[in-house]
Amino acid sequence: MITVFKKIWNFAEKEQSNIRKSIIVGFLCAAFNAMQMGGVYYVLVKIFDETLSMKDIAIVLEILLVSLVGKIITQYISQLEQTHAGYFMAADKRIRIGNKLKRVPMGFFSEFSLGKITTMSTTTLSQIEMQVPMLLVLVLGGLLNTFVFALALFYLHIMVGITAVLGILAFFIVTYFMEKKSRENASEIGIAQTHLTKQVLETVQGMQVIKSYNLGGKNNKELSNAFEENCNITMKLEKTMTPYIALQRIVLGISIAAIIILSAKYYIEGDMLLADAIMSMIAGFIIFEGIKAAGSSMAILRIAENSIDSLKYLEKIPEIKEGAETSPIRHPDIEFKDVSFAYDEKTILDHISCEMKNNTMTAIVGPSGSGKTTFCNLIARFWDVNVGEILMGGKNIKEYTLPHLMSHIAMVFQNVYLFEDTIENNIKFGVPSATREEVIEAAKKAMCHDFIEALPNGYDTLIGEGGATLSGGQKQRISIARAMLKDAPIVIFDEATASIDPENEDKLKSAIEELTKNKTIIMIAHRLSTIRNADQILVLNNGKIEQRGNHEELMKQGGLYKTLINMKNKATIWKIAN
């Protein structure tokens, strides 16, 4: 148990001082509580001495008043410190998780499901926020309280004191076994919570698909199962804990009875004064209040420990190693030197070498799954190469700091993600210091100023999660404005495959032309018009660059490129014909 406490205590880090304050204040609260007992003892002694006067009654009333006010104030302060410690401890960990997620390799997101990450930063941390300070204060404060009362009992009669200590020991033996049992269930609870969060996320995120395939029933069933599983495990924990909690109460009950019987016996035998015997009986009832509260909290001790362990695991995930280089890159040419990469067993890129010169456009084409996205993601270090190296401006990209590397790259993804924020903040996401004028200028160049102005609150319009209220073309243009504002020398662009209406398509084309002026462009190209304009086309297939050259050269060569172009042509004719 001491190890668990150490772990919980260490976890509190900066908030240890607030928790310590809360424990000390909690102890003061117990002292005020004890004052009441002192008052009662004083009255009892005076009554049995037959010397009780009005002055004594006034003294006792004063003691009781001071004790009551003191208790209220100390309880308030202790609670405040606990809430403060819990809140700031969780906030600090949440910020750390956020920072960590920015620095872990993308492989982490495949290994760790969204459900697991969400559970950690929400449920797990909420549990810690509420449980850790409370556990420390309740358990440590409770034990301290009991210890003080036990000492008082020793003062009244040594045998009564020993009985109280034996009761406390028996209580701890039961608690030890209860804790062991709780450990067995703690990880099950964690798993069930993760599963539930995953199901809720999936249902919300996939609502469109669920509705369109009329799968509400099936999905509801999975969600209900997850809720049921969670409920069952919580019930199971309650059921397993109940006998131990009952046993704890029985032990305490027997101890109280023993203290009362012994006090009466010693009084009858003349071993104790009447006032001491009555006081000892009253103390017998109160002495175990502290550990009773502490004992019930111990059931959640292991759950808190489990939560801390899972967060520690997250903190230990190795981060991407970055270099220290931050000097300006004058010619950010990109070069792949004998690069190989595999996500797991299967090689996706196999000893690839190529160059993308400054201010040129490279189109990456190839069949689906040939590694086009992977190729681009390696440049931004979303993943690190297994073999070979990628150079930017003549230096391995690993030599740069991540912020420095990313300041040279703007990425426009096919699936645009817009944050639940204003349009302005979405555009200036990469450059938070940008002024409204700069945002408008970028939006104008990205051909989205007009439709933004037509929205109810213009640039201050809030957009829903994932930008649900905008069309696909509008969303992509906003992401182009975002990239435009960043003004990075390298633009990695995943061209949208989804068909866009002609008006949007024209605007999108102009926006792309603006974005790519005087830049190094690496484009996963799907449209023939884009591919034709490229200075260099890399045709990826089976992990290799099967062909390279410009459009005319490759058309002359024939092979995979010509086949892909012919297929695209047919698709376009088919589209027009329809």
Ligand SMILES: Nc1ncnc2c1ncn2[C@@H]1O[C@H](COP(=O)(O)OP(=O)(O)OP(=O)(O)O)[C@@H](O)[C@H]1O
């Ligand atoms: N995170 C990942 N973990 C494991 N395998 C992955 C991951 N991402 C992609 N792959 C696999 O790597 C291969 C290449 O994927 P990639 O997305 O780079 O191809 P692509 O050419 O861009 O495909 P598409 O044109 O369909 O978008 C595919 O077989 C894919 O299943």
